[in-house]
Amino acid sequence: MNQQLERILQRVTKPARYIGGEHGEIVKSSRELTFALCFPDTYEVGMSNLGIQILYTVLNSMEGVACERCFLPWPDMTAELRSAGVPLYTLETSRALSDCDIIGFSLAYELSYPAMLNMLELGGVAPYCRDRGEDAPLVIAGGVCTVNPEPFADFIDLAVLGDGEDVIVELTNLYRAEKGKSKAEFLAKAATLEGVYVPTIHGNVREVKRRIVRDLNTSAYPTAPVVPSTEVIHDRTVQEIMRGCPNGCKFCQACFTNAPVRYKSAEVAAKQAIASLKFSGCKEVNLSSLSTSDYPELSELTDTLLDYCTPRYINLSLPSLRANSFTFELLDKVQQTRKSGLTFAPEAGSQRLRDHINKNLSEEDILSACTTAFAAGNTSVKLYFMIGLPGETDEDLLAINDLAHKILRCGSKRVNITVSASCFVPKPRTPFENEPQNPIEELERKQRLLREALRDKHIRFRWHDARVSRIEYLLAQGKRELAPAILEVARKSRGPQAWDEFFDYALWQGQLTVNSEQITVTGDRLNA
């Protein structure tokens, strides 16, 4: 570490996120190619991302390929790097992004687009593709957001659609084979790979077939993950058990972009989970899936894992469970040491609207589950709803209040309920993709209506900023013309837009108004 960097690290908050050196980090001494694996959010967020760990393992298992990580620095670090003239660097060998061969971004949410550009500029790489010469790194993107890559298409050489672990290897090998030839020649060949979208070649992203890993039992999995030495969002190992979701709620992008449903066998999942726990020393393992209750071998898997975990004080956490009696037997088994709160996502207050969005959950399910949970000693429940859904009326909204009060009566003692309402964002490739989004004023009226209705000292109401959802919508559905606005926001913002404390609606609004003549969003002209 040079003294210039030492001086910077002495001044910034949480310097541990900028140094690497963790258990499980891979540093290659000899290499033909450096792949900078980037996540456009902080170290704490990026290191909790399973996709990053999978790609890190896959790329580093290739001979001659050094995959090194890079995350978005916090604004104080950004300012320090800028004023010292130190380019943003990878954690493994402090290599400037501009000195890497391939820069790959994982885009998991729309509001991280400006951060991707911040990282490129800070790393000494021109944000626009057209401004990068033949010697500049190749910039590519993957992750759920590539379902509509148009808003950031001018910044990337290519995008990967669908599961990344196989196609990233093919791309990297192709890049090596084509070394010395022009970028255009490389891209022409890359465009023929399944799951690769090249903005300068393909007319429309829908021409490109999404890449799908068929067999999760044989696909690469990180059983020796990088274990952060400093506190991150999720301090645990993650065990993927399935991809895709059989439920098909009409608003859910994850369901439609991860189809078809694929299961990992309980035997493979248990083996991998135990290997990761042994390697990492973590005290929690999380089974990752979109709908854990639909995993066919859930009993077998949890039994095997509990045999390993319980004597070692390791917690097993199960997300996305459906509310039914089987679930409660399971939770009873799993929560031998700790009792965490209960969370349900009815999404809509009335049965009519739940049926309309294809959310397969009845009021009886919810009430009987709460009764069981309260009888077992739970005292709090969290409920997730979405407002602004297609076809929603004020009666549907007020049904949220009725449901909350019915749940209050399920307990013999007083219980507490948290009602959390997010705003519906019509996402591409979902059955609701062409539905309009409620205007901000309408969403805010609905939030007020609910806030008035839910006045009860045992009910806590939380809601999302409608303006954030509005920008999310524009970025999710936007076209290529959004690029200059995203770059301006990146340059003028005070910090990451995915963080509430830095989200700057006025800045977005100013940028989007300037360009409003060109920006059209499916069925809705922007009038921000």
Add this chain to the structure above:
Amino acid sequence: MRKCRFVYSKTGKARYLSHLDTMEVFRRAFSRAEIALRYSEGFNPHPVISIVLPCPLGHESYCEVLDVTLADDFGFGGLCERLNNALPSGFRVHSAALPIRKPGDLQYLDLKLELFYDGRVPNLALLDFAGAAWERMDNGWSLTLTSLPVRLNPTQLAESFGADFWRVTRLRIRDTNGEEYR
């Protein structure tokens, strides 16, 4: 069950890990090395790990002290090696032994202070600073201080020399008699 005291160094990249991060790094390392620790009783059992005099964030050290209770009565042989194989870069365990002195008996520290000046380097050797060994470097001074009281704040001390950049390294820890703390 058996008490065990480890002495380790925390240098290089590890100096940027906070006290709480360091405790968690060790908890995980014990788990990876399959060295079973005694767990606390109660609602949320956790292993009891205590660091006797935590090193401030950013400072390096060759003499950090960490106490645990081992779950079994196994010997101390091989423990250091197993732990070193499980620790991230910058940590190195030197010894594992039965603790002799109480935490409160850790009274004095030997420190190295490196002071760097961007402009003219002042002649600090002229300062009469008790027990200090001065050594001139290219753009500053290296200063070794012995038997400083533990309550003294090394950051304030470093800043008092008006350097543009400084490094603090713990070299040795001493007990109430000025002997090596064990």
